[in-house]
Amino acid sequence: xxxxxxxxxxxxxxxxxxxxxxxxxxxxxxxxxxxxxxxxxxxxxxxxxxxxxxxxxxxxxxxxxxxxxxxxxxxxxxxxxxxxxxxxxxxxxxxxxxxxxxxxxxxxxxxxxxxxx
Amino acid sequence: xxxxxxxxxxxxxxxxxxxxxxxxxxxxxxxxxxxxxxxxxxxxxxxxxxxxxxxxxxxxxxxxxxxxxxxxxxxxxxxxxxxxxxxxxxxxxxxxxxxxxxxxxxxxxxxxxx
Numbered sequence: 237x238x239x240x241x242x243x244x245x246x247x248x249x250x251x252x253x254x255x256x257x258x259x260x261x262x263x264x265x266x267x268x269x270x271x272x273x274x275x276x277x278x279x280x281x282x283x284x285x286x287x288x289x290x291x292x293x294x295x296x297x298x299x300x301x302x303x304x305x306x307x308x309x310x311x312x313x314x315x316x317x318x319x320x321x322x323x324x325x326x327x328x329x330x331x332x333x334x335x336x337x338x339x340x341x342x343x344x345x346x347x348x349x350x351x352x353x
Numbered sequence: 354x355x356x357x358x359x360x361x362x363x364x365x366x367x368x369x370x371x372x373x374x375x376x377x378x379x380x381x382x383x384x385x386x387x388x389x390x391x392x393x394x395x396x397x398x399x400x401x402x403x404x405x406x407x408x409x410x411x412x413x414x415x416x417x418x419x420x421x422x423x424x425x426x427x428x429x430x431x432x433x434x435x436x437x438x439x440x441x442x443x444x445x446x447x448x449x450x451x452x453x454x455x456x457x458x459x460x461x462x463x464x465x466x467x
Contacts, residue, residue, distance in 0.1 A: 281458035
């Protein structure tokens, strides 16, 4: 079973508008973390935002916010005031603690976001 | 700039050959992760090292091996290469201790097997 599901292969948004990228996850670990990464066409993976399973408030980092709905196991990324430079692949990831105490992030298949001028 | 350095950035080689990818983690990071990104498989975890010791193994083929050296740099060795090994290979590092656990990725090594 997929641990991270991103159902939107591609999304389009007008510049300056907000966009929500969906992510649902599956885990039985009570302590987990959720991440979003951005991968522009140049290829590097850029960390955007983190949400811990025990965090009471939604994480925010500048124009990025994470809409964390624990009961629904969803961790959607909201980008406000989209910019042309936001065009990229976006990956949702989850880390669980393994029996060895390590943290191995698992990634979704990604959503391609294109921002139109 | 994430602080993680990977070399080479691009590599073209033939089937049956062997290559070595190198990674220098961020200063002070003890954990190194290797991931493979291909179009059909997405981003797949290969292996993790922590302070020189193998910590976790993912979908790493027997033809692949890795190690982390005392200076904390890591190498991923890919042998008997096949066309399907063509992919972007990422190294990432993470600070040790109690933290949020985000990984900092290098720019990747793009391997093309012809």
